[in-house]
Amino acid sequence: MKQGARASGAKLTKRIKIMAQLTLDKLNKRYNDKAVVIKSLDLQVNSGEFVVFVGPSGCGKSTLLRMIAGLEDISGGSMYIDGTYVNDDTPSERGIGMVFQSYALYPHMTVYENIAFGLRMAKMPADEIARRVEDSARILQLEPLLQRRPKDLSGGQRQRVAIGRAIAREPKLFLFDEPLSNLDASLRVQMRMEIAALHRRLGSTIIYVTHDQVEAMTLAQRIVVLNQGNVEQVGTPLELYDQPANEFVAQFIGSPKMNLMPSTLIRAGNAESVVKLWNGKDLTVPIATPASAEGKKVKLGIRPEHIVWGEVSEAPYLADVLFVEHMGNETYHYLDNGKHGDPWVVRDASRSAIAVGETVGYRIPPEHCHLFAEDGKAYPRLVHSNGEARVGANQVQPVSFSNRVGATPIH
Amino acid sequence: MNPKSPPMTGVGALPAMVPASRGKRSLQARRSRSAWLLVAPTLILLAGVAGWPLVRTVFYSFTDALLDAPHEYLFVGLANYLEFADGEAYGVLADPVWWRSVRNTLWFTFVSVSMELVLGMALALLMNQKFRGQGLVRTAILVPWAIPTIVTAKMFSWMFHDQYGTINDLLLRVGLIDAPLAWIAEPGLSMWAVVLADVWKTVPFMALMLLAALQMVPSDLYEAARVDGASAWQRFRRITLPLIMPAMIVALIFRTMDALRVFDLIYVLTSNSEATISISGYARNQMVAYQEMGVGSAASVLVFLMVAGVAAVFLRIGRFSEPREKQS
Numbered sequence A: 001m002k003q004g005a006r007a008s009g010a011k012l013t014k015r016i017k018i019m020a021q022l023t024l025d026k027l028n029k030r031y032n033d034k035a036v037v038i039k040s041l042d043l044q045v046n047s048g049e050f051v052v053f054v055g056p057s058g059c060g061k062s063t064l065l066r067m068i069a070g071l072e073d074i075s076g077g078s079m080y081i082d083g084t085y086v087n088d089d090t091p092s093e094r095g096i097g098m099v100f101q102s103y104a105l106y107p108h109m110t111v112y113e114n115i116a117f118g119l120r121m122a123k124m125p126a127d128e129i130a131r132r133v134e135d136s137a138r139i140l141q142l143e144p145l146l147q148r149r150p151k152d153l154s155g156g157q158r159q160r161v162a163i164g165r166a167i168a169r170e171p172k173l174f175l176f177d178e179p180l181s182n183l184d185a186s187l188r189v190q191m192r193m194e195i196a197a198l199h200r201r202l203g204s205t206i207i208y209v210t211h212d213q214v215e216a217m218t219l220a221q222r223i224v225v226l227n228q229g230n231v232e233q234v235g236t237p238l239e240l241y242d243q244p245a246n247e248f249v250a251q252f253i254g255s256p257k258m259n260l261m262p263s264t265l266i267r268a269g270n271a272e273s274v275v276k277l278w279n280g281k282d283l284t285v286p287i288a289t290p291a292s293a294e295g296k297k298v299k300l301g302i303r304p305e306h307i308v309w310g311e312v313s314e315a316p317y318l319a320d321v322l323f324v325e326h327m328g329n330e331t332y333h334y335l336d337n338g339k340h341g342d343p344w345v346v347r348d349a350s351r352s353a354i355a356v357g358e359t360v361g362y363r364i365p366p367e368h369c370h371l372f373a374e375d376g377k378a379y380p381r382l383v384h385s386n387g388e389a390r391v392g393a394n395q396v397q398p399v400s401f402s403n404r405v406g407a408t409p410i411h
Numbered sequence B: 001m002n003p004k005s006p007p008m009t010g011v012g013a014l015p016a017m018v019p020a021s022r023g024k025r026s027l028q029a030r031r032s033r034s035a036w037l038l039v040a041p042t043l044i045l046l047a048g049v050a051g052w053p054l055v056r057t058v059f060y061s062f063t064d065a066l067l068d069a070p071h072e073y074l075f076v077g078l079a080n081y082l083e084f085a086d087g088e089a090y091g092v093l094a095d096p097v098w099w100r101s102v103r104n105t106l107w108f109t110f111v112s113v114s115m116e117l118v119l120g121m122a123l124a125l126l127m128n129q130k131f132r133g134q135g136l137v138r139t140a141i142l143v144p145w146a147i148p149t150i151v152t153a154k155m156f157s158w159m160f161h162d163q164y165g166t167i168n169d170l171l172l173r174v175g176l177i178d179a180p181l182a183w184i185a186e187p188g189l190s191m192w193a194v195v196l197a198d199v200w201k202t203v204p205f206m207a208l209m210l211l212a213a214l215q216m217v218p219s220d221l222y223e224a225a226r227v228d229g230a231s232a233w234q235r236f237r238r239i240t241l242p243l244i245m246p247a248m249i250v251a252l253i254f255r256t257m258d259a260l261r262v263f264d265l266i267y268v269l270t271s272n273s274e275a276t277i278s279i280s281g282y283a284r285n286q287m288v289a290y291q292e293m294g295v296g297s298a299a300s301v302l303v304f305l306m307v308a309g310v311a312a313v314f315l316r317i318g319r320f321s322e323p324r325e326k327q328s
């Protein structure tokens, strides 16, 4: 039975392999000629790519997605699908399929009718409709539910029906608006894997909106970080993690957040720079800074997992532990830093014996440091590797990433 | 087990549970008693103002009582309804005026309720759109509904006046007619005059009922339908209509009941013209104009049966459509 499902899935894959390229050119969205929600946004989504829009609440993710769908007017700029200007096309003319956060299933129709609705609207012959509905039901394991109504389904099943409805129309472009935010944590993980598997199987272009950075990191081939209607950075998940273009991205990607330590740049350089840390000590980091920045205030960024413990007697820095969070698989330590904002966070990938109130010694490995100018822009890091000790040998990506860094579009 | 021995843990817990469940049952009984207490005033009132008069009406419909002497009567069986004597038929059911009034009432009900449904739907769809002054329009539209029927009828009788009425004046100016029309006196026109007045008065009710239903439809369903390629008409036909159907049926029941019982509007607008007489008007004529309490009661019982029958049909339709159209 499983084999049968796979075989027909392959058949469908062949048929659906229509995928589209999306180009946004200086896209603008204004409400009432005042509130500018999307500001002159440029973006290119390649054929078959899985792109995730991520950003804090209210940054314009849904608005942008709805503009792409054709549900929201475009105030300025142009949009192309496969090179065709589509600003004035209706959603169905654009050939998109959309999965809504609320699922938006038609409550008075059965699952079958829900999936078939778009096909009926397209005046498709009945046997073609039946075949397509059965195909998408098979892919999403909806066959036993076809005669039920949405109210008789669980949240995860509704989610699958909503996806099935989008699949059946064989759209060129799939749009997902926070599709998992109404599901509980374990179902979210399961559906996340199902969506990833679906993308591999269909190979279609997917644009996926979420404010959950874990979803973004795990699903995306490329992530678009949005903030107040601007694109902060576009890149692969690990590019964003390793080479955040600015303070916002550095803080948004990664959990717990990157530590930002107030410092002063005391010597600029093309190969390495020297900063004076908040505690008065100097640190030489492999980051290129312009001479003009010398003497300016900067922020030194270091991720919680990169701070290394040292013996109290010989470590360069000492701190008191304010509190400790045990996750079971990892441990977060919060270190007292005086009056420099949030306490520094140190993440241990194992159980930790460190107790609250204890004084610990730690070290900041220069190769893992990030440096941000006062306006938040990152200075280019010269070491791109993520640190061999922490990257599994089977992960080949970091190598290819460092090759591609030059091509990273930075906004 | 010795009942006097102190209860052991575990064993003692068992008898303790029995009174607990008994306490629950008595709580349920108490709740149902207080429920009855709460609905009792309504039931008594209904029995007094609706049940008793109905019973009396049915009773009198089998007698030959006259209105000025209701206590002197003889039982006449079904004679008030239908009786054959000397090869002739007598009774309400044999009266051509009764059948005329039935036709009038059904025609009036069908035409006015259909027009109200269509116009009410159009208005509701319009009011469901976002525009400036929405609140004002929604309030203003209620004005005709708030005006007493008698006032509406009087107003329309002036508007329909053949010489001084605004409607003839308007039609003459626009050039649709050459000579004034006798809206009220002309049998072919008077029913339309009644229908127009009724539609004007009750469209707001229909519109607001439907608007309330429209606002319950989540807007993302329309967006999903747009993505699915449904045109505006298809969205209305396949999404809106099925989802507001339950509310629409309730509104239709209300309006149909009302229309079947129509009396005041017709009576004030066209007085006792046979061209517009309704079944309620017929019953009233028998009872008040001819003082025939028995015949009038028989006609009233028939009115009641007709209204109840139509209500039952509607409720049946509503029951059938409910599982299909019920929203999750």
Ligand SMILES: Nc1ncnc2c1ncn2[C@@H]1O[C@H](COP(=O)(O)OP(=O)(O)OP(=O)(O)O)[C@@H](O)[C@H]1O
Residues within 6 Å of the ligand: A031, A035, A037, A055, A056, A057, A058, A059, A060, A061, A062, A063, A064, A211
């Ligand atoms: N009709 C409107 N008129 C004016 N402003 C609007 C309108 N719709 C949305 N906005 C504004 O546009 C901004 C972006 O909204 P949007 O729904 O795209 O946010 P989002 O990124 O999807 O947030 P969330 O993660 O909370 O869903 C918000 O600040 C919102 O207030």
Ligand SMILES: [Mg+2]
Residues within 6 Å of the ligand: A061, A062, A063, A178
């Ligand atoms: Mg949103």
